[in-house]
Amino acid sequence: MLAGIVWWATRQEAPHVPLNGRALADLVGGLALYTLATGLRAERWHRILQREDLDRGRAESYRLTVVGYMGNNALPARAGDLMRVVLLRGPRRAVLGTVVAERVLDVCALALVFCFVVLERGLDFGPLPYIAVAAVVLAVAAVLFTRLRGLERVRAWLVPIAGATRELASAHGAVLVAVSLALWLTEAAVYLVVGDAVGIHLGVTGALYVMALTNLSAVIPAAPGYVGTYDAAVLLALRSLQLPALGYLLVLRFVLFVPITVVGFAVFLRRYARRRV
Secondary structure (H helix, E strand, C coil): CHHHHHHHHHCCCCCCCCCCHHHHHHHHHHHHHHHHHHHHHHHHHHHHHHHCCCCCCHHHHHHHHHHHHHHHHHCCCCHHHHHHHHHCCCCHHHHHHHHHHHHHHHHHHHHHHHHHHHHHHCCCCCCHHHHHHHHHHHHHHHHHHHHCCCCHHHHHHHHHHHHHHHCCCCHHHHHHHHHHHHHHHHHHHHHHHHHHHCCCCCHHHHHHHHHHHHHHHHCCCCCHHHCCHHHHHHHHHHHHCCCCCHHHHHHHHHHHHHHHHHHHHHHHHHHHCCCCC
């Protein structure tokens, strides 16, 4: 996939990214919005940890959130999430369960946003019905699997991991869904502002569409920084909106990946690099 994207990019016109005062102000605004979205992510994880009696302080939740995103950007297969599990200091399976609960919240919020945009813009659902059917089949298979005899040990091992997700079926979960929607709407504003910086006018629903599609693709573990899957999703989304994509993709990648990776690495070196886990 990455080779295909590189092949496509080499056949496009060189992107023009304006560096005037307005564009730079848009980029600063985009960075500020992404900082806010990251803070909402950290606060959401902190609330999940509190619910599971795994809280090690709000500051620790915020630090590890940044370190985790650094790890996701620098290592394959969302290894930053596993870094958080290891570094938090707690029962590993229970901590892993809080990360799983985060991913469940993300998928729910992004799916709601994506479906809203599809209905609002009258877009073709494409493969969504097939994905939904596949998800239902997998869910049914999982239920049947866990009910088979002789799997008590497997179920016992999974119970701590599933605990935080079970807690989402409550008023606590409803609040976290609202927080998840708020953070993804904030991130959609980053997509909108970056578009303005490079002269692409997405509009509100366009920014929501690009944000939801690209981040749903990033839920799947992939290469460091979601190289290939994320880029393909951005290009697909922009092409479906009949907008130029290469310059937008490059600037968007810088805003969303570079600063948080640098900050996360600095926090890791300062706070966790010498810790024995």
